[in-house]
Every structure is written in structure tokens, then in C-alpha cells.
Amino acid sequence: MAAGNGNATLAAARRFAHVTSTDYVPELLEKGAERARANGLDVRFQEADAEELPFADGAFDVALSTFGVMFAPDQARAARELTRVVKSGGRIGLASWTPEGFIGDLFRLIASYVPPPAGLQSPMLWGTEPRIVELFGPDAADIRCERRRFNFRYQSPAHWIEVFRNFYGPTYKVYSALDPDRQESLSRDIGALLERLNVGGNRSLVVPSEYLEVVIDRK
Numbered sequence: 254m255a256a257g258n259g260n261a262t263l264a265a266a267r268r269f270a271h272v273t274s275t276d277y278v279p280e281l282l283e284k285g286a287e288r289a290r291a292n293g294l295d296v297r298f299q300e301a302d303a304e305e306l307p308f309a310d311g312a313f314d315v316a317l318s319t320f321g322v323m324f325a326p327d328q329a330r331a332a333r334e335l336t337r338v339v340k341s342g343g344r345i346g347l348a349s350w351t352p353e354g355f356i357g358d359l360f361r362l363i364a365s366y367v368p369p370p371a372g373l374q375s376p377m378l379w380g381t382e383p384r385i386v387e388l389f390g391p392d393a394a395d396i397r398c399e400r401r402r403f404n405f406r407y408q409s410p411a412h413w414i415e416v417f418r419n420f421y422g423p424t425y426k427v428y429s430a431l432d433p434d435r436q437e438s439l440s441r442d443i444g445a446l447l448e449r450l451n452v453g454g455n456r457s458l459v460v461p462s463e464y465l466e467v468v469i470d471r472k
Contacts, residue, residue, distance in 0.1 A: 254275055254301075254303050254306070254316060254317070254318040254321060254322050254335060255275070255276055255277075255303050255318050255321025255322045255324065255325070256274040256275055256276045256281075256282070256285060256318075256321060257276060257278075257281050257285070257321060258281050258284040258285050258288065259274060259281075259284065259285025259286075259288050259289065259296075260319065261317055261318075261319040262274040262285055262289070262296055263285075263288060263289060263292060263294060263296075265317060266289065266292075266294040266295070266296050267292075267294065270315070272296045272297065273296075273297045273298075273299060273308075273313070274296055274297065274298050274299070275298075275299050275300070275301035275303075275306070276300070276301070276321075277300060277301065277302050277303070279300055282298045282299075282300060283298075285298060286298050303318075303321070303322050303325045303331045303334065303335075304325055304326070304327050304330045304331050304334060305330075305334065306334045306337070306338050308338045309338070310337055310338065311337075311338070311339065311340035311341065311343075312338050312340075313338050313339055313340065313343065314339070314340060314343045314344070315339065315343055315344050315345070315346065316335050316338060316339045316343075316344075316345045316346070317345075317346045317347075318335070318346075318347055318348075319347075319348040320348055320349065320350060320464070322335065322347070322379070323347075323349040323350070323376040323377075323379035323380070324376045324422070324423075326373055328374055328378065328379070328384075328388065329388060332388035332389055335389075336389065336392045336471065339471045340471070341471055341472060342470075342471060343470075343471045344468060344469060344470055344471065345389065345467075345468075345469040345471065346466075346467070346468055346469075347379070347385075347465075347466070347467040347469075348401075348464050348465070348466055348467070349376075349377075349379035349380040349464060349465050349467070350376075350377060350379075350380050350462065350463070350464050350465075351377065351380035351381070351400065351463045351464060351465050352375070352377040352378075352380060352381065353463060354380075354402075354461075354462045354463030354464065355405070355446075355450055355460055355461065355462035355463070356377075356462050356464075357377050357380070358446055358450075359424075359443070359446065360375070360376075360377060360423070362439075362442055362443065362446060363423060363424065363427050363439075366427055366431060366435060366438075366439050367426075367427045367430050367431070379465070380463075380464060380465040381465070382398045382465070385398060385465070385467055385469075389469050392471060392472055393469050393470060393471065393472060394470040394471065394472045395469070395470040396467065396468075396469050396470075397467070397468045397469075398465055398466070398467050399465070399466045400463055400464070400465055400466075401463070401464055401465075401466050402461045402462065402463055402464070403461070403462050403464055404459050404460065404461050404462075405458070405459070405460045405461075405462060406453070406457070406458065406459050407457075407458040408457065408458065409457075409458050410443070410444040410447040410448055410451075410458055411444065412458065413443075413447055413458055413460075414440050414443055414444060414447075418440075427439070447460055
């Protein structure tokens with residue numbers, strides 16, 4: 254679910270899963286399909302809204318979302334859809350950025366330039382154990398949460414900014430909403446954040462970012 258250009262899709266297919274990869278952006282699905290063809294992987298790609306999945310109840314053994322479904326506007330509805338399409342005894346696997354990690358810091362910085370829409374809950378809540386239990390607990394036989402780290406590796410802060418302002422939805426949108434002076438100011442602030450968190454030394458950029466790994470066993 255919310256598969257983007259297919260990182261988790263391809264990982265699952267390489268492990269011989271029969272994968273249906275969904276996202277609501279057709280262009281991202283096409284990129285995923287190109288990658289699957291290049292790797293010789295048989296994957297079904299289908300456009301779908303995370304809040305209204307076009308699948309029958311219990312259609313899948315496993316539902317998986319890595320840094321995707323956490324951005325659905327209606328969190329409770331997206332969680333219900335994830336649960337609905339997984340059969341009894343199946344599993345839901347999630348990876349979501351935590352509020353305390355680098356992406357949490359980035360989103361707070363972005364919000365100081367372009368506040369989020371009123372009434373929407375922060376996507377970072379998906380990276381907290383209490384919210385996961387609130388969303389999935391009633392239909393779960395077991396929930397296992399573990400905090401892990403992913404390292405962003407780029408040539409420099411400028412390289413990271415160039416990639417993310419063009420290809421990462423949240424940063425792409427905020428840059429598009431700002432005039433050139435504010436764009437430059439945002440780049441300076443993001444660059445300062447990256448430099449502060451960089452553990453790669455002066456000649457590279459390595460920024461650890463915490464995420465919550467969740468495995469839910471369906472009742």
C-alpha cells in the first residue's frame with residue numbers, strides 16, 4: 254500500500270511473494286513497473302487510494318507499507334482498510350518515521366514555512382507505539398514494535414536537498430508553495446539541519462533517521 258516507486262514491492266517480489274503494488278499516483282506505479290521489468294520480477298501494479306482499497310475483505314495474506322500509508326489524511330480509515338484486506342491470521346507490516354528522528358525534525362521545519370492543513374493529525378503519529386495500538390489493537394492478536402535506524406547517504410547537504418525537493422512529495426510540495434526567497438531560506442535551514450546530524454564527516458553526508466518497525470498479527 255502507498256508503494257511509491259516500489260522499493261518494498263521489489264524486496265517482497267525477490268522473496269517470491271505474489272505482489273500487488275498499489276499507490277494513488279500512476280506515475281510512481283509506472284516507475285515501479287519499469288524497475289520490476291528490469292529485474293525480471295512478476296508484479297501486479299494497480300492504482301488505489303489507501304483510504305478506499307479496491308479489494309475484497311481478507312484478500313491478502315500480508316499487507317505492507319513502508320513510509321507510505323503514514324501520509325494518508327484519514328489515519329483511522331487507512332488503518333481500517335489495511336486491516337480489512339488482510340485475512341484472519343495474516344500480517345500487517347509497517348515502517349514509519351518517528352517524531353524524534355531526523356524526518357520528524359524535517360517536518361517540524363517544513364511546518365514553520367507551510368503549516369499543515371487544519372484538522373489533520375501528524376503523520377509522525379504512525380511512528381509511535383500508542384498510536385499504532387490505538388489504530389490496530391482491536392483487530393490484532395499481537396503487535397510488535399521496534400525502533401530502528403535508516404541512514405540517508407548522499408554526497409553533501411546540497412545533494413540531499415536537490416534530490417528531495419524534486420522527488421520527495423512533502424518537500425516537493427513545500428518548495429512549490431514558496432517564493433524564491435523563501436525557497437532559499439528553507440534550503441539554508443534544511444542544510445543546517447543536515448550538517449548538524451551528519452555523521453559522515455566533511456566529505457560525505459550520512460544522516461541517521463529513526464523509524465518504527467511494526468508487525469501486526471491479525472485476529
